[in-house]
Amino acid sequence: MTATDDDRRVDPGSPAVAELPDTEKLPEAVSLETEEGRRLAAQLADEKARHARKLLEVRDLSTQFFTKDGVVHAVDRVSFELDYGETLGLVGESGCGKSVTALSLTRLVPDPPGKITSGEVIFDGVDIMKLSSEEMRLLRGKRIGFIFQDPMTSLNPTLTIGFQIAESARLHLGLSNRAANDRAVELLSKVGIPRARDRMGDYPHQFSGGMRQRVMIAIALACDPMLLLADEPTTALDVTIQAQILELIRSLSDEFGTAVILITHDLGIAAGMCHRVNVMYAGQIVETGVVDDLFENPRMPYAWGLLDSLPRLDEERGSRLRTIEGMPPDLIHVGDDCRFAPRCPYSRDICLEDEPQLTEREGPDHLARCWGTEPGRAWIE
């Protein structure tokens, strides 16, 4: 009935799949004389090559929307990496570009008005910007799973959930109808839907919000993807149901070694789920770091202010919360300045004149975009 204890969380910074296959031991274990041995060796070498690189490398990705009011710079020269099996948070307020970033990664930006104007996205060694749309479609279905905020609009109301789950297993894994159905039942019980076989013929409206989100997760996992893109997967849900869904995503990603990009506005969720976090503001990544380090020692005032503006359950009750005054800029009129400068209590002249870059800070993989903490120049303590 209940699951207590969450000590099985992995140590952040050492992702779950960090155990690299050890090819050094190979000669003892298998003989290269046999075909089986050669196959295994090749497989292990392949595994090793994989782990030497990243699952996802994003470089200078820009996405713009061409509207009648002007060009909206929704995602502006975003670069980041994701390890195999890692859970990365993409955190920010509405309109900061976190969802458009996810759509751009999979080339799902509505065109027109949107367009990916520059950048490279290397997924498992393949530059997805160079793929044909057919290849892209296969990649999306098979290698990348999606979970969206509102399961009601992303499930087809006229098809049974059994069909919707089995569909991708049939298309992408080439399973027969019967095998695909069995797989669907297995997935449904895996995501915690009771009496899975009986519910295969039910339609989305026959499920509650939390259950629908479980169905979405089953569809996303149908082909054993390497990457799960979860865009505010629990925002529409109540807090106890949210805990169920987050726990499910966490345990499934551990079990299958699936990497997760978790898009959320809730810093608490990022704290509990992610190994690393990218904080976005006005279309740019403004800070990135390992979760503990970033939460304890934010080096960009927006990330800092956002963390400090939250009332917390585990702190003394105060009478006044710290706030970030003002609101985010529109993304049409962007200039060569720090986009947070007008709201920043630490800004100086240089912040309005020159755009800071994402540069290294103390701490593991900690980068920030701020003149005030830029090494050699820093004036923020």
Add this chain to the structure above:
Amino acid sequence: MIEPQAAPAAEPATGQALVEAENLKVHFPITSGLFQRTVGAVRAVDDITFDIRKGETLGLVGESGCGKSTTGRALIRLRELTDGVVRFDGVDLTTLKRDQLRKMRRRMQIIFQDPYSSLNPRMTVGSIISEPIETHNLASGRGKLERVKELLALVGLNPNYTNRYPHEFSGGQRQRIGVARSLAVEPEFIVCDEPISALDVSIQAQVLNLLVELREQFGLTYLFIAHDLSVVRHISDRIGVMYLGKVVELGPPAAIYETPAHPYTRALLSAVPIPDPRAERRRKRVILTGDVPSPANPPSGCRFHTRCWLYERLGRPENCRTDDPELRIVQPDHRAACHYAEDAMQSDVGVAHIGAEPIKRKAFGAGPGAHKPVADDSVPATLVTGVAPDEGTGGGTGGSGTGGAAPPE
């Protein structure tokens, strides 16, 4: 300006109830068939009793469908009661006639969740805020305009925005307009129905601070409805936790958050994400299985027993299935509706993170190099943010006493 309504014989001491709900029930009929026969009822609020003391903020938390919003509306008679009594300052609202109720309504107001749908898009901000002033004949002509400007300044908006329309404002600013409208009639009691849930994180803190400042300035009494437990803890003097139409626990924040006596409260607390990676790892989580049952057909006995972790842990005691537990006193000023509240209090579920070292950060916006941010040029003129709340409220000081918003001079 307007004097408070005929004051009670003696000025009530703090601690006296301003709003009292007694055996409050709100049921919505379920109809079926050609003749719309009533075949059942959704028991949205089912027999709850509590009070809100003068000058107090009572927080009401619970998941969607637990009846917290319906309760808030029933308290100011925006929803008719199925049964029970609601008293405001000693007057039974359920027996009031239309006219009397309208007069009474001046003393109680509501702020809605969605700042997009709760403001009429065809009305200017000036007319939105002055409407209640006209309805209650509080001011007219120049005086009315002055009052509107004063209210705008009070909530941290530019007083010259009276001729603008809601779409010209951001979500946070619209919520400020909603607050100004509710303050226009100088109420004593405001139902805040999830006032910050629809806002972005950095804006939530701004509006929350505004509500706290206004409460202190005018001695307001709030019913603060929210699903976010950390927000409720921040603003409330006492907190009620609701589940399936019932109040299951009621007490001051320290009791609710440190020694919760209802297994549901503990489960809720353990589910709230904490923005501290270390605390998150230390937590002892209870993940409730299943969904909230339908309020049209609530479980027998204790309504929570179908999802209760304590019920399972205690070996499924029979009285949980058969007897509906009363909201009883477990500590001074702390009530819980659980047969096994004492056992619940012994557990560390939901509170395991308390007492451990929280993550420490330097305070944002303080320290060397900090200053007040400059005005934002990149924001279009229509969206320039209002003055900071603390600057705005500077003009309207002196409003002491029972809900008298004093003019700036």
